[in-house]
Amino acid sequence: MKKVLTFFLFVFLFISCQEEKAFRPSPYLLTDKNGNPVPLPKDKLIVLNFMAYSCSACMKEMPVMKKVIKEKPFKDKFQIIGMVIDSDKGDLSDPLFPIYPSSSQNFVRFPVPGTPTTYIITPEGKKLVVIYGAVTEENFRKFLFQALKKAKKSK
Template structure:
């Protein structure tokens, strides 16, 4: 009889309390624009637009576009206006040693706000997370500059 009581009464309350806790944790994650694999907020600059690059170490196009993005983003026109943040989706290992192209291990919660149909996928966003430009596939120097310019124009309209 005790076993029946446990399964019918106590177990459902236990399960519901666990689900509520998970739901509360997910709600907390929504407060942040980006979170790392452990759910910690990713620090974003408040005075720059963010180039949010979703990449995979196993993606050759992703690896090839890193030096292109780093080169263009350091040009005088863009250097003080943009910050690259990369989120790796196929590994728990990030690489924060490069300040120009820091790579954080991704948390699945980021896909709610920033869907990634394939890699590389890049968003250019405001510090608050508003999407200005979405880029599917790898960039070249020429089209990356066009996307950055487009984001600058769109951000001016938002601020005015």
């Protein structure tokens, strides 16, 4: 019995002394569910929309965002990237609003307390605006103008 207890004690000590693997965030700004980098534009601000297919507010704000982003003051200055958190299925068929299945790695840089949560960021990942909840056309325009102003100041 003593030998068995000694053996288990030795095994326990050996396992507990093993070097733990440190959490290492991805070197990429955003990754999909499989750890692949999400392609981001280098010359536009990014509207990073964390959403869920099961979220009715998320589904209602998508056409609003797509409509406003096409308007003259914003066209060619922003790219929307959707990150779905409740599914492994993305939808890359719409180049204006591609949707990727999100990796948990993304939540290290971009915490998501609920959906929808939207970040407007620079291509380098600097957060310019954070939006909690769904947007209307009017307040989305205000957020986009605010992001443009902050981006201009930081140059």
